Amino acid sequence: MRARFFKTAIFFWLAVSLSVLKASADPDDLSETESRAAQAQLSLTGCLTRESYQLAEELGLVDHLTRLQHLREHDRHKHGVALSAEGTTLRLEITELVLTTSLQCQAVIAQIESETAISVEIRAALEGSRNKSSKTNAMANVLANGGLSSVGNLLQMPVETNTDSRYELPGEVVEAAGTIMATGLGAVALHQNKGAALSAPIDPNMLAKIFKRPNNSKTEYPDVIWRYLNSVPPGGKKVGPTRRELLIDRWIMLGRVPSLNTPKGRLYARTLAGTIPQTNAVTIDMLEDRVAMLLDLKAEVSQIYKELLNIMLVVRAL
Amino acid sequence: MKRSIVRAKIRAIMLVSCAAITMGEFSFFPAGTNAEPLSPTAASDTGTIKGNAAIKAIGPLHLSEGKVVMEQNQIAVLSDVADPIAEAELVGTIIDIHTTSSATGDTIQGMAIFTKGFSLPAIDSPHEKESIKGTDGVERIGRIVDVTPKILRIKTPAGVQAIPVKYISEIKSPRAFAFSLPSNTASVSGALSQSPVMPSSPPLKKEEQVLVSFRPTYIPDPNKPPAPTQLSSLHSQLTARHPGKRAFTLAATAAGVAACFAIPLGVAITCPPPPR
Numbered sequence: 001m002r003a004r005f006f007k008t009a010i011f012f013w014l015a016v017s018l019s020v021l022k023a024s025a026d027p028d029d030l031s032e033t034e035s036r037a038a039q040a041q042l043s044l045t046g047c048l049t050r051e052s053y054q055l056a057e058e059l060g061l062v063d064h065l066t067r068l069q070h071l072r073e074h075d076r077h078k079h080g081v082a083l084s085a086e087g088t089t090l091r092l093e094i095t096e097l098v099l100t101t102s103l104q105c106q107a108v109i110a111q112i113e114s115e116t117a118i119s120v121e122i123r124a125a126l127e128g129s130r131n132k133s134s135k136t137n138a139m140a141n142v143l144a145n146g147g148l149s150s151v152g153n154l155l156q157m158p159v160e161t162n163t164d165s166r167y168e169l170p171g172e173v174v175e176a177a178g179t180i181m182a183t184g185l186g187a188v189a190l191h192q193n194k195g196a197a198l199s200a201p202i203d204p205n206m207l208a209k210i211f212k213r214p215n216n217s218k219t220e221y222p223d224v225i226w227r228y229l230n231s232v233p234p235g236g237k238k239v240g241p242t243r244r245e246l247l248i249d250r251w252i253m254l255g256r257v258p259s260l261n262t263p264k265g266r267l268y269a270r271t272l273a274g275t276i277p278q279t280n281a282v283t284i285d286m287l288e289d290r291v292a293m294l295l296d297l298k299a300e301v302s303q304i305y306k307e308l309l310n311i312m313l314v315v316r317a318l
Numbered sequence: 319m320k321r322s323i324v325r326a327k328i329r330a331i332m333l334v335s336c337a338a339i340t341m342g343e344f345s346f347f348p349a350g351t352n353a354e355p356l357s358p359t360a361a362s363d364t365g366t367i368k369g370n371a372a373i374k375a376i377g378p379l380h381l382s383e384g385k386v387v388m389e390q391n392q393i394a395v396l397s398d399v400a401d402p403i404a405e406a407e408l409v410g411t412i413i414d415i416h417t418t419s420s421a422t423g424d425t426i427q428g429m430a431i432f433t434k435g436f437s438l439p440a441i442d443s444p445h446e447k448e449s450i451k452g453t454d455g456v457e458r459i460g461r462i463v464d465v466t467p468k469i470l471r472i473k474t475p476a477g478v479q480a481i482p483v484k485y486i487s488e489i490k491s492p493r494a495f496a497f498s499l500p501s502n503t504a505s506v507s508g509a510l511s512q513s514p515v516m517p518s519s520p521p522l523k524k525e526e527q528v529l530v531s532f533r534p535t536y537i538p539d540p541n542k543p544p545a546p547t548q549l550s551s552l553h554s555q556l557t558a559r560h561p562g563k564r565a566f567t568l569a570a571t572a573a574g575v576a577a578c579f580a581i582p583l584g585v586a587i588t589c590p591p592p593p594r
Contacts, residue, residue: 122552125556126556129556143575170586173585174578174581178578198552200552202440212382213397214381214384214437215380215382216440275397
């Protein structure tokens with residue numbers, strides 16, 4: 001009796017486990033995947049975004065995806081039929097490429113983030129130092145403009161009714177001293193507003209290659225990402241500004257860097273990229289520009305993730 | 319008498335050939351190639367070179383769209399093909415130009431010693447020791463202070479020594495690179511320019527996309543501690559204390575405040591007291 005009960009229990013447990021396994025083996029519970037699957041059977045270009053298709057072309061994945069499309073395994077696999085050897089190999093190859101590209105993106109982003117963090121840290125320290133100086137200046141201004149002028153006025157008060165204006169001289173002199181001091185402190189405040197300027201040796205960052213300046217192994221881009229940055233975004237003309245050129249155009253338009261057609265612009269680009277010794281050139285303004293540009297670059301590189309996700313969604317749908 | 323006539327004839331022949339070489343009359347290359355004339359009699363240490371080539375890297379510098387411009391024993395490395403020569407990353411002098419033949423074709427070889435440029439501090443440090451080994455076997459260690467196509471001057475503890483290029487057997491320097499490029503990329507001629515002038519930078523054409531390779535002559539010792547740089551790190555600059563500056567600021571503030579009170583006080587003392 002007990003043995004029969006155990007047998008029934010084991011059978012029941014196995015049945016439940018198998019049904020759970022079957023359910024988890026089906027990857028297509030998402031309605032998005034289903035809709036993509038329907039589209040993907042018809043056309044790859046209709047299913048992938050133009051940007052994703054471009055990236056797939058750059059990664060050499062279009063052939064893989066087309067072959068997967070011809071295999072038409074999605075529906076059969078959904079109903080529990082195992083994938084073919086060719087399908088499995090293709091999926092593995094695509095996954096390998098996508099994962100490698102994703103990690104390469106992560107490596108580039110890690111380097112950009114590291115450089116951004118250093119720049120932000122130095123800028124914060126420079127701003128802190130500037131704020132401290134401004135505070136001291138403001139206190140001195142209160143003393144000069146307020147304190148001395150008040151003392152001057154007080155000195156003049158007892159003799160204001162006197163017709164001989166010479167008696168107001170001490171008070172006037174004190175007041176004048178306060179005004180002169182306030183003017184001087186104002187000039188100092190203007191100078192302090194720029195903040196301190198530091199110097200740095202040659203240390204190229206991820207902007208160096210973007211500006212076509214010499215970089216080193218630390219700031220090198222993987223080929224896939226460099227090709228992506230140097231490709232024309234789809235949608236516009238076939239021959240037009242690349243993503244890299246569009247980034248630079250945006251920076252010029254926003255006034256972050258002068259036009260690169262001028263020697264001044266090229267020199268500032270070199271300073272931003274850290275490819276020349278920066279003697280008294282590391283200022284708050286320069287660091288602000290560098291941080292903003294690095295963040296823009298990071299955002300552009302991060303777009304690859306979106307396209308990779310699109311490719312993987314299509315692979316799941318095929 | 320006969321000797322003097324022969325000498326005069328030799329001189330005349332040399333003069334005519336020099337003029338012809340300069341004007342590009344003698345061509346070593348078949349017609350139709352872009353290459354410029356090559357003097358068959360060019361001595362290895364007196365030739366000049368002219369040409370453009372693409373470059374991807376030199377030492378630790380990576381150049382995605384780099385270009386090398388060579389003319390009149392001068393070499394300039396540009397990081398962007400659109401850059402003017404004045405904004406070259408590296409500028410130097412070429413010595414020991416010669417052509418070699420192999421199964422793959424003729425190549426032009428030589429040595430470039432860089433002395434100027436935006437990126438020179440990235441490959442060289444004034445603290446690095448350079449060495450020149452002569453054909454006499456003596457190695458002179460110091461810093462190369464002057465480079466011409468014919469003579470190198472090195473500053474050693476014993477003083478500045480001038481060494482003719484033809485007596486040099488080996489150079490070890492972080493800014494000296496041996497290069498080689500296919501002979502159809504550039505041309506070599508025997509006319510030596512004593513006052514080389516850098517040319518304007520013509521754009522790199524599609525057919526000029528031939529890569530020039532640079533081989534370093536110096537390998538830094540990885541166990542050697544890094545040479546002290548003139549600039550301290552940004553963090554140390556931020557945290558650096560300047561006692562002199564602080565004392566000056568304090569003294570100036572004290573003097574200013576004292577003056578603000580002392581001047582009116584002085585005026586008050588010197589002024590007549592107000593009438594009662």
